[in-house]
Amino acid sequence: xxxxxDRWGDLLRRANRGExxxxxxxxTEAAPVIRNxxxxxxxxxxxxxxxVQEVLLAIHAKRHTWRESxxxxxxxxxxxxxxxxDAFRSRKRGGTQVPLEDLAEQLADDxxxxxxxxxDLARLLxxxxxxxxxxxxxxxxxxxxxxxxxxxxxxSEGAVRVAYHRALARLRKLAGTEGLTEETKE
Amino acid sequence: xxxxxxxxxxxxxxxxAPSASLERRAGLGVAFGGLVTLTLFFVVLGPRPGLLIAxxxxxxxxxxxxxxxxxxxxxxxSLHAARPAVPLxxxxxxxxxxxxxxxxxxxxxFSTTGAGDRFALFIGHSxxxxxxxxxxxxxxxxxxxxxxxxxxxxxxxxxxxxxxxLASAGIATAIYSTFCVEDSPLFYAVWYSLGxxxxxxxGALLGMRYLxx
Numbered sequence: 001x002x003x004x005x006d007r008w009g010d011l012l013r014r015a016n017r018g019e020x021x022x023x024x025x026x027x028t029e030a031a032p033v034i035r036n037x038x039x040x041x042x043x044x045x046x047x048x049x050x051x052v053q054e055v056l057l058a059i060h061a062k063r064h065t066w067r068e069s070x071x072x073x074x075x076x077x078x079x080x081x082x083x084x085x086d087a088f089r090s091r092k093r094g095g096t097q098v099p100l101e102d103l104a105e106q107l108a109d110d111x112x113x114x115x116x117x118x119x120d121l122a123r124l125l126x127x128x129x130x131x132x133x134x135x136x137x138x139x140x141x142x143x144x145x146x147x148x149x150x151x152x153x154x155x156s157e158g159a160v161r162v163a164y165h166r167a168l169a170r171l172r173k174l175a176g177t178e179g180l181t182e183e184t185k186e
Numbered sequence: 187x188x189x190x191x192x193x194x195x196x197x198x199x200x201x202x203a204p205s206a207s208l209e210r211r212a213g214l215g216v217a218f219g220g221l222v223t224l225t226l227f228f229v230v231l232g233p234r235p236g237l238l239i240a241x242x243x244x245x246x247x248x249x250x251x252x253x254x255x256x257x258x259x260x261x262x263x264s265l266h267a268a269r270p271a272v273p274l275x276x277x278x279x280x281x282x283x284x285x286x287x288x289x290x291x292x293x294x295x296f297s298t299t300g301a302g303d304r305f306a307l308f309i310g311h312s313x314x315x316x317x318x319x320x321x322x323x324x325x326x327x328x329x330x331x332x333x334x335x336x337x338x339x340x341x342x343x344x345x346x347x348x349x350x351x352l353a354s355a356g357i358a359t360a361i362y363s364t365f366c367v368e369d370s371p372l373f374y375a376v377w378y379s380l381g382x383x384x385x386x387x388x389g390a391l392l393g394m395r396y397l398x399x
Contacts, residue, residue, distance in 0.1 A: 015200045024197035031189055053192050060196045062339040062399070065208070065269045078270035082341040086398070158198035165192055 219330030257356030264349035268338025320381030327354035347393015355385035
């Protein structure tokens with residue numbers, strides 16, 4: 001625990017100075033620990049990896065809330081627990097999860113994707129901002145590479161991937177809350 | 187997307203986005219909110235006549251000083267609460283000084299006031315101004331502070347919001363106290379505390395709503 005804390009602290013400090021390799025190593029080492037925390041709550045659920053990725057995105061988005069004098073492990077565990085609880089709350093509210101990743105792939109395959117699913121996705125895409133929606137369409141449905149989309153939108157390839165991922169996370173959340181409104185309607 | 191791909195992608199953004207620190211944002215939020223509150227105060231209420239003379243009485247001064255002391259302590263706690271796994275620390279004990287002092291002042295006033303005057307002083311004549319004024323004057327500061335705290339990552343948003351409400355109410359009450367002419371602790375120790383409690387509750391509700399991430 002202390003060993004890990006010292007190592008992660010060192011890696012994160014170096015990441016803050018712009019060392020991408022140190023940051024990648026920190027996230028890579030953190031991922032299995034996060035996975036354990038998520039599984040502790042979820043069991044061996046198929047949706048575990050989605051939540052792990054949401055936690056990683058949250059850590060990335062909130063990395064400035066860690067001060068270099070603070071211990072890293074409690075900070076990371078607190079975020080993992082918070083996001084896991086949050087994911088379960090919205091999932092419980094939303095009933096079954098729409099496997100968006102599969103959905104996008106299915107639609108990219110051919111026109112024969114489930115038409116209801118296609119309509120659902122189109123409606124969800126309307127609810128997020130245009131730029132994110134166009135990235136999801138291009139990368140997830142039309143199968144363009146992040147590099148191509150980036151060149152078109154004037155963004156770096158990495159930025160496109162992160163935007164794509166964030167958009168998917170938001171779509172998942174939206175799909176969750178939509179489930180609720182439909183349930184209450186019935 | 188696979189988790190390894192996500193990590194590789196996030197790593198390309200390793201250097202910290204240059205953003206103002208949470209503390210600085212909170213300071214700005216309180217300053218802007220406080221400015222709105224002060225403007226509102228001077229337009230609608232304004233300080234009482236003979237403020238400085240009134241304040242030469244330490245028991246009158248206490249109704250301004252105690253909330254003013256509470257504000258920075260609650261502000262520090264709200265900033266701690268906005269960072270995952272950062273304990274509230276010793277500040278939480280220091281923050282007990284104003285309410286304990288207020289309770290002490292109340293008891294002192296109770297014992298030194300004649301039995302016939304107690305009730306009149308306790309009820310006073312301005313509860314209907316005092317409670318809404320403290321609540322409303324707190325709101326701009328709560329708004330400014332919550333706007334800043336949204337950049338944090340409170341794992342208990344309601345608690346963080348409540349502390350922001352408490353800090354805001356401390357400032358708002360100190361300002362309001364310069365208008366209020368009820369100088370007995372039998373009045374202010376009770377009704378100011380209730381006003382601060384209301385603003386704290388509003389902060390908790392807003393925190394639940396706006397501090398989730």
